[in-house]
């Protein structure tokens with residue numbers, strides 16, 4: 274379980290995460306949605322102890338992320354950031370192998386190799402494993418970073434906009450993979466998404482943020498109403514019922 | 526290699542079906558092995574050339590005399606190479622060296638103040654180990670204070686640290702210029718000779734102490750090589766992978782400070798040489814891993830320093846200009862990197 278307790282983050286006098294309370298039970302897929310600048314990435318970074326909170330605390334299975342030893346947490350929780358610029362030139366395989374560091378401290382065992390192979394396979398990167406990251410397309414590079422997170426093989430997986438740069442096919446594959454991770458392996462997947470239809474179709478729960486606060490949360494059905502969406506995005510969005518599932522027509 | 530059946534987890538479904546394939550992450554590649562073997566041979570060749578070329582007179586005299594100089598070159602080469610590679614990893618930057626952060630300038634200031642305060646005659650009577658000790662302690666103390674001040678607190682920005690280091694360098698240089706104006710011209714000539722990196726007259730006692738310090742520090746850094754690899758990915762990735770980033774960076778920076786202080790106190794300031802060997806090392810190593818880049822950089826440093834000294838001293842009869850030559854080459858690399866970096870963006 275992830276417990277976010279009165280977490281606040283300020284930059285100067287601007288409050289970007291405002292006293293957020295949030296409890297995410299273990300298991301299942303939770304989407305975080307909201308407009309640009311809502312504080313989604315900031316909150317995710319605080320949960321993943323990449324950023325210190327100014328007030329409040331985050332507990333992962335009862336461990337305070339601010340005080341738990343980094344290596345203990347790294348075997349329990351993995352995170353993909355929104356931006357993943359690297360200054361070092363690596364091959365796809367080298368990058369994914371770094372995901373095993375919390376387990377093997379850089380000495381890859383056969384088990385580690387198997388996890389790396391599996392992560393590459395899951396993201397359709399087996400043929401690109403020997404390529405350097407700067408020789409990949411944006412979507413391929415994005416998949417390589419997700420593969421690294423998967424190779425870390427943790428109970429909790431936090432992904433900030435994993436669908437960035439992906440085509441329709443790979444975006445759907447990615448969502449299905451996360452769904453499987455939650456269903457078949459009991460993982461807890463928390464994912465920031467912009468496409469509310471993806472969020473609604475695949476999540477158990479949707480958390481909507483705006484101006485640093487959680488404005489609505491609930492099941493996809495509870496979020497996918499014109500009223501709720503208006504509260505989040507300040508837009509009039511019609512929601513249609515397509516084959517029994519809600520579909521938001523936000524394009525027009 | 527077949528997949529371990531005990532693999533479980535998120536990636537387990539495909540783990541058993543993963544096809545065997547070339548591994549780039551585990552065993553050293555053939556290229557790496559070739560580079561290492563080639564460099565070891567080159568380094569040995571350079572050492573042999575330095576010891577025996579143009580040797581006149583009795584071997585009993587020539588070998589210990591040259592051996593000592595050779596050892597000094599090797600110790601300084603290793604210290605500069607390792608400290609630069611580690612520093613560049615920590616700052617995620619390939620055009621910085623620790624010396625740019627004011628180490629050289631501090632050394633110059635210490636020397637200037639010593640000549641001004643004591644006078645060159647009195648200074649020459651201070652035992653060499655004492656001078657060395659004071660220099661190392663002052664430089665290490667200053668760098669430690671700087672690191673803890675800027676990196677130990679809540680705000681921890683490596684870039685701020687580097688920037689402040691550069692500013693302190695300018696301050697030290699200006700202070701030195703002021704002090705040097707107060708020194709009388711004869712004394713100034715003495716001071717100048719102390720300020721050039723010189724591999725000539727290295728005190729055997731200091732050499733032994735420095736060799737031990739450098740060896741122990743390098744061995745410790747070698748033991749952290751896998752953590753250094755992770756630090757190459759930058760702070761966020763390192764933290765996500767469980768590295769205690771603040772502690773790791775502080776302790777590694779202190780080791781860098783120790784290496785640079787000892788090498789500077791031993792032979793004098795060397796600013797750009799580290800840049801030369803570190804970047805050459807990245808170029809030929811063919812791997813990002815410190816298990817490769819660290820030894821390659823050390824070997825390159827030995828080849829360049831010892832080989833260069835062999836050629837200059839024995840063949841061209843110009844042994845005192847080595848520091849000038851390596852600094853010149855390093856300076857060219859620095860400019861080339863700046864130009865290439867500018868074009869890359």
Ligand SMILES: Nc1ncnc2c1ncn2[C@@H]1O[C@H](COP(=O)(O)OP(=O)(O)OP(=O)(O)O)[C@@H](O)[C@H]1O
Pocket residue numbers: 284289307308309310311312313314315316355
């Ligand atoms: N380092 C920083 N300094 C100052 N303000 C910042 C900093 N980082 C983020 N912010 C501000 O914090 C707010 C929240 O940023 P955050 O990245 O969490 O938004 P987000 O919800 O992830 O948006 P997006 O959908 O665009 O990724 C934004 O208004 C942003 O401008």
Ligand SMILES: [Mg+2]
Pocket residue numbers: 313314315355433
């Ligand atoms: Mg974001």
